[in-house]
Amino acid sequence: MQKIKGGSALPNHLLSFLNFLYNLVMVDLDKKSVHIHPITRVINDINKIFFEMGFVLIDGNELETEHYNFDALNVPKDHPARDMQDTFWIKPNKNIYGVEGRLLRTHTSPMQVHFMEEIHEKSSDLVASKKLPFRIICPGKVYRKEATDATHEIQFQQFEGLYVDKTVSLATLKSVLNVFFDKFFEKDIDVRFRPSYFPFVEPGAEIDISCFKCSGGEADCPVCKGTGWVEVMGAGVVHPKVLKNVGINPDEWKGFAFGGSVERLAMMKYGIDDIRLFYSGDLRLVNQF
């Protein structure tokens, strides 16, 4: 029986013996087993499932302007809807962020606006150039100024979906979400809508999924608390103002959008009980997966 202790104040011959011993003991550990961060795995799953449904992945910046994060999304300045997302603002200075109204994006929705603006810049006839209809999925880091606890973080990842076509409704939204959650949890998941409000959609809905753990059968289920349903995202039919703001005619085109937290899905799928673990750089979490 032997104990191994580390230490740097050892004479050289002892050090090399220690190294020899360490490698003897540890060499078989280096089996290079593959560990994948649960957040990366969930984002990859999201991309794969939506890719199969024809959604194009879009990537973007985390530093945004008030315009893209709020105004263009029908969240005017000095409107109480701004309180729904506590925002980190950038201190103006002499750099390129010198202008007022820079912020860390509070959601991935600015990506929608950038995307729709860009397709306009590239082409005047959006249909002929196949820019419309379109479907995109945008995962990425977002920031909220909130008190942190086991379920709240000041940085987290969202994924946002947007589909614009001539006939788009809550029913097509529901079908897309049903496919996604069935594939994501690899079982038959029900999706339900509850009325809610997000300024960039109308009608707006909160999305619940049937409890993947107990399917609603257990009163003391830690996931759904016996209700049988778990809230997972917000969604709705894109507000005509948002389309109009980027030059898409809302009388002709409609869209649906949805957005949810990647962490929430990861926590549910893998049974992780504290959101802060994802960002602690702690391999005791990562290397479990």
Next chain:
Amino acid sequence: MKVSYKWLNEYLNDMAPIPKKIEELLTMHTMEIESLEKVGDDIVIDAKTTPNLNHSCLCHRGIAREIGVISDIKPNLYSRKFNLEAQLPSGKKLSVKIEDGKLCRRYIGRVVENIKVGPSPVWLKEKLETLGQRSINNIVDATNFVMLEIGQPMHAFDSDKIGSEIVVKNAMKGQKITTLDKKDVELDENVLLITDGENPLAIAGIKGGNYAELEEHTKNIILESANFNPVLIRKTAQKIKIQTDASKRYENDFSAEIAGEAMEILTKLIVEIAGTKETKVGEAIDNYPTKQEKVRLGISSKEASDIIGVEIKDKDIEDIFNKFQFNWKKEGDQFIIAVPDERLDLRIKEDLAEEIGRIYGYEKIKDIPVPKNVDKVEIDKGFAYREKIRRILYEQGFSEVINYTFTDKGEIELANPISPEKRFLRTNLTDGIKDSLELNVRYCELVDMPQIKIFEFGHIFKNEGEEGHLAIGIKNPLGIKKPKEQDVINDVIVLIEKKLGEKLQRINKNENIAEFNFEKILKKLPEITEYDFSEIGDKNKKYQKISQFPFMIRDIAVFTPEGTKAEDVFLVIQKEVGELMIKNRLFDVFTKTLEEGIKKTSYAYRLIFQSYDRTLTDEEVNSIMKKITEKMNNNSGWQVR
């Protein structure tokens, strides 16, 4: 918004569904319910009203109306009858002046003379206390009642302390007001005040001042029912850092039309509960410079069906609009409604579609698949290459970390950081990687890594802009020199370069951490035609809770007779070790021929001990090891080394 079940039920003639049912109905058709809480013999329903509902639902009437629509019960106009006692007219003059009709859209003032300030009747006290409000006196309680009843904040001043004039005007820079709760607030010219022409009586829409405060002996009062610009109230409340029940309602905006009825019911209530034989009621002086516009809005059943995605028939819309008690008529295929004054949330067709959809029932929506996308789905180059590099690194035993963007030094600073040490955005990934290496090197055994090998993809923020970076780091435990960190890093960079066919330019000089501007590298890389979605790793793993207590390592090596299997050795360990062993591994096996020609096999196991609820002691773990050693030595031909 907290509402009383009993109060709601008064609107609904005692026909309200039971609280649990109300929770379910509101949840599925109007809004989320945070909680139901029993208070006395009542139930307090905490409704999570969203900004669209806040125009009309920050009061019992609004929520009672919602319940009425969903459960098809016609609610009363008020929760109670307001007695109209014979009122003597007051001859006292009052004028109301508004300097800016955009900021104060409406102000109704009224003098009431010869009232008696005293305690409220029990029913009123109970109503307020159930909702967590303190009963103050009959006058103040009456104003709060009206606000909770129909959503109009009300105010009462002692009229003997002011003249015959109410002037609504902006404060002067440097002017001060002492609020009812004795706080001195400094004002500027953007703050709107209620004044008597000279003295500030209240910060409009936010908080009363103490100048004309009601007192026990107050006999004559001026009542206020007003409507202010929501943006003004919101900005002022934020600026002076005073948020009240009134300011919350004003900043969410509500109809100026209800000010009149609010004044009527408040007057009647005050006469009823604070009146005397000599009580005189003055005329309501109504100054209404910015009239609310009447809105007409229409939708056809086809338009509703297109948005919701189920077939909505004309009959459905008729039924639903009747439940809402909308004043509607049909013009062509359009159902046109005169939008009720309070419903500031109904402004476009889609708003009506939502009303129809949520009452019709979202649960009736059936899936309609989206058409197949026949075009090739474009590939995001960055995403594809990040995944490609990840897979190279996974194979070399690297794990991914995701660190915080916030740090204590940098170039881009937050205006409102959560704490001083998180006031900058990171300018590199290296610092975060360094911290992660430090953290994890203590856990080599727990995370199955002889050396800690990690990487991160993430954004960094500099004066010139935001960049996507990649950083790779490695760290040996203290005293361990081989393999050299630098060599491992260099090898893995060479490997990535080989697989990508592109040279990687390092942007830092650390020996054990390499950082790259990934976006720059990406520009040089060729287009990629597909994502690698092939499965790697074990996707079925579940999280095991991480203990916050230290772990202990013990090694045990035992000589066993030839032919003994590793499992036989482990069986002994398993039988004796108990629950504290969280990890184990066989790290050395060799066979040796002894002098007598007998062959013995040595098995060496490393055991890791850790508890979820305490720090383990040496003695505790030693005694476990002692038991294992004894059991092993008891086997014939076994000898613990």
